[in-house]
Amino acid sequence: MSTQLLVVDDLHTTFRTAAGLVAAVGGVSFDLATNETVGIVGESGSGKTVLARTIMGLQPRSNVEVRGSVLLDGHQVVGASEREMRERWATDVSMVFQDPMTSLNPVMRIGRQIDETLRVRLGMDKRAARARAIELLAMVGMPSAEHRYRAYPTQLSGGMRQRVVIATALACSPKLLIADEPTTGLDVTIQAQILNLLDDLKEQLHMSVILITHDLGVVATRTSRIIVMYAGRIVEMGATRDVFFRHRMPYTRALLESSPKVSNPSHTRLRVIPGRPPNLSTLTSGCAFAPRCSSASERCHQERPSLEPAEEPGHVFACWHPLAATELHEAPR
Amino acid sequence: MLRYVLRRLTLLIGIVWVISVGSFYLIHLLPGDPATVILGTGASPANRAILYRQLGLNKPIIEQYFVWMGNILHGNLGTSFISETSVASTIRTALPIDVELIVLSQILAFAAAIPLAMRSARKPNGVLDRILSAGSFTLLSIPSFIIIVLLVLVVSIKLGIANTGPSSYVSLGSDWVVNLESLALPAFTLAVGSFVIYFRVLRSDLIATLQEEFITMARSKGLRQRRIMWRHAFRPSSVALLGAAGVNIGGLLAGGFVVEYLLGIPGLGYTLITGIASSDYLLVQGIVLVVSVGVVLINFVFDFIISVVDPRITRE
Numbered sequence: 001m002s003t004q005l006l007v008v009d010d011l012h013t014t015f016r017t018a019a020g021l022v023a024a025v026g027g028v029s030f031d032l033a034t035n036e037t038v039g040i041v042g043e044s045g046s047g048k049t050v051l052a053r054t055i056m057g058l059q060p061r062s063n064v065e066v067r068g069s070v071l072l073d074g075h076q077v078v079g080a081s082e083r084e085m086r087e088r089w090a091t092d093v094s095m096v097f098q099d100p101m102t103s104l105n106p107v108m109r110i111g112r113q114i115d116e117t118l119r120v121r122l123g124m125d126k127r128a129a130r131a132r133a134i135e136l137l138a139m140v141g142m143p144s145a146e147h148r149y150r151a152y153p154t155q156l157s158g159g160m161r162q163r164v165v166i167a168t169a170l171a172c173s174p175k176l177l178i179a180d181e182p183t184t185g186l187d188v189t190i191q192a193q194i195l196n197l198l199d200d201l202k203e204q205l206h207m208s209v210i211l212i213t214h215d216l217g218v219v220a221t222r223t224s225r226i227i228v229m230y231a232g233r234i235v236e237m238g239a240t241r242d243v244f245f246r247h248r249m250p251y252t253r254a255l256l257e258s259s260p261k262v263s264n265p266s267h268t269r270l271r272v273i274p275g276r277p278p279n280l281s282t283l284t285s286g287c288a289f290a291p292r293c294s295s296a297s298e299r300c301h302q303e304r305p306s307l308e309p310a311e312e313p314g315h316v317f318a319c320w321h322p323l324a325a326t327e328l329h330e331a332p333r
Numbered sequence: 334m335l336r337y338v339l340r341r342l343t344l345l346i347g348i349v350w351v352i353s354v355g356s357f358y359l360i361h362l363l364p365g366d367p368a369t370v371i372l373g374t375g376a377s378p379a380n381r382a383i384l385y386r387q388l389g390l391n392k393p394i395i396e397q398y399f400v401w402m403g404n405i406l407h408g409n410l411g412t413s414f415i416s417e418t419s420v421a422s423t424i425r426t427a428l429p430i431d432v433e434l435i436v437l438s439q440i441l442a443f444a445a446a447i448p449l450a451m452r453s454a455r456k457p458n459g460v461l462d463r464i465l466s467a468g469s470f471t472l473l474s475i476p477s478f479i480i481i482v483l484l485v486l487v488v489s490i491k492l493g494i495a496n497t498g499p500s501s502y503v504s505l506g507s508d509w510v511v512n513l514e515s516l517a518l519p520a521f522t523l524a525v526g527s528f529v530i531y532f533r534v535l536r537s538d539l540i541a542t543l544q545e546e547f548i549t550m551a552r553s554k555g556l557r558q559r560r561i562m563w564r565h566a567f568r569p570s571s572v573a574l575l576g577a578a579g580v581n582i583g584g585l586l587a588g589g590f591v592v593e594y595l596l597g598i599p600g601l602g603y604t605l606i607t608g609i610a611s612s613d614y615l616l617v618q619g620i621v622l623v624v625s626v627g628v629v630l631i632n633f634v635f636d637f638i639i640s641v642v643d644p645r646i647t648r649e
């Protein structure tokens with residue numbers, strides 16, 4: 001039956017730190033169909049990166065406990081050894097890292113960084129790998145790719161470096177691409193270029209994509225579904241239009257109101273969500289958003305709401321006092 | 334890159350010039366008439382006259398400097414009145430011994446330090462790392478003369494391995510096998526000190542580098558641990574190592590004398606000590622000049638290597 005490329009079931013990632021246990025991912029379940037693009041949104045610190053790396057099996061191996069299940073293309077990732085994952089990284093799943101300033105090796109020419117994947121993983125010879133790397137650079141829109149092949153990362157702008165990171169991630173045609181805030185450090189026009197590029201490449205290469213961001217505006221037009229994360233858990237998930245227009249969870253609304261691209265800047269002032277994300281090592285039994293939520297009741301502080309279905313198919317939310325299920329927002333511009 | 338090298342080169346010339354003034358002045362810093370300093374009090378008037386001509390001592394000091402400098406640029410460091418040989422030729426015999434000793438010791442030190450630092454850095458605070466770190470710390474606290482004495486006791490005397498004891502030095506040209514045997518213990522001793530420095534510097538930089546995001550990215554490309562270590566982590570972690578090597582090798586050139594003296598190896602250090610003992614100031618002056626310039630040159634070369642290894646450096 002499986003058209004599902006990825007099935008994540010009750011996934012937990014817990015760090016053992018000097019300050020105690022940090023439940024960075026606390027019971028996440030979702031799936032992703034082949035060729036689908038899903039967005040994961042949440043403030044900084046909500047566990048998006050840890051979730052992404054756990055799905056890839058890329059967490060450091062010491063002082064981490066991972067429980068639950070990640071079936072990627074039918075194979076279990078949780079508990080797989082580094083050696084087993086090495087065979088799957090780059091070909092089954094790869095990642096575009098958040099910060100192109102730190103994710104490229106500063107003392108290695110960018111061409112080498114791309115073609116070593118091709119040589120090691122696809123067994124290409126030097127010549128073929130070089131030709132393919134230049135092709136990939138051209139594909140991600142690197143001007144004069146042949147010449148840039150020999151450049152060091154420090155000789156490129158942030159946007160160009162991110163294109164290199166994308167070219168590297170795509171080198172072995174992965175089935176799943178996880179883009180972890182791929183545009184966060186870049187300026188606005190470059191952001192749009194990079195996101196459009198990812199869109200085009202996804203169509204071209206028939207990949208599934210997980211697009212992670214803290215800005216709902218980024219995923220508005222590019223994803224079929226959106227997952228909203230808070231404090232290591234999914235608090236709302238559904239089709240993109242449902243999350244935008246019929247969301248039920250106060251945190252989702254707060255995120256929308258804080259997004260520069262979604263709220264109309266000429267009418268509303270950008271609202272930041274008051275308060276800070278919770279400390280993940282001291283989570284209580286209640287709703288993690290309660291200290292910052294204006295609708296919070298006594299119950300919210302005591303009991304954690306679980307994900308309940310909304311009216312629309314596939315739309316779920318976790319809240320004791322959901323917002324009314326009416327059209328809540330104007331269409332994103 | 335070119336501008337960087339030119340800038341360093343200007344600096345180098347400046348430093349060498351300062352060194353030349355310093356070593357020139359050495360003779361004049363000592364109390365008394367330079368001729369008396371060099372020749373001793375019982376010198377014959379004839380010798381004094383020769384020296385006055387050789388050094389231009391009756392001319393103003395600036396002019397003396399230029400005369401002296403001119404001689405040096407022609408490879409003429411003067412003729413020792415003690416041994417009655419030219420200082421330059423003495424140095425020409427002694428210097429290659431130091432070069433060989435340093436090369437041997439550095440090969441040993443790097444060959445041990447690099448793989449062990451990589452092993453250690455893979456699991457910081459793991460069993461191997463603790464053993465190596467504690468071991469290297471212990472070695473650091475043992476002076477080289479103790480190491481050499483212990484080595485001679487065990488290797489040359491107890492085990493009775495030929496050509497390894499004191500005064501067994503044979504030059505490379507006459508018999509290279511015996512030459513290597515005779516340099517084995519001193520090279521090993523110098524290697525121990527270097528190893529400790531290199532191991533510790535590289536280990537800590539590797540640990541830092543392995544935390545970097547680009548290492549995670551390299552992993553996510555499906556590369557093997559070994560490749561990640563050598564291709565991705567080693568180069569960006571080796572800047573401090575090369576800096577330390579530059580300083581350390583310079584130090585060995587200047588400070589290898591303990592080992593040389595104990596084993597009677599006629600390198601520069603040994604020659605310097607005998608020069609000082611016999612008040613052979615021209616020889617001392619010549620060695621000080623050569624060693625200082627050598628130290629500066631070695632550091633210049635290592636700076637250059639660093640700028641090649643890490644292209645970020647030349648681009649500010």
Ligand SMILES: Nc1ncnc2c1ncn2[C@@H]1O[C@H](COP(=O)(O)OP(=O)(O)O)[C@@H](O)[C@H]1O
Nearest residue numbers: 015017022024043044045046047048049050280
């Ligand atoms: N290696 C680690 N050890 C301990 N805590 C960690 C580690 N990595 C991440 N965390 C914690 O997990 C939480 C989630 O982090 P992250 O996934 O990076 O958030 P996001 O990507 O959503 O901004 C943070 O509170 C962070 O401090």
Ligand code: SF4
Nearest residue numbers: 287290293300319320
């Ligand atoms: S459960 Fe309560 S605290 Fe949590 S989001 Fe809903 S209303 Fe707010």
Ligand SMILES: [Mg+2]
Nearest residue numbers: 048049098181
């Ligand atoms: Mg993140």
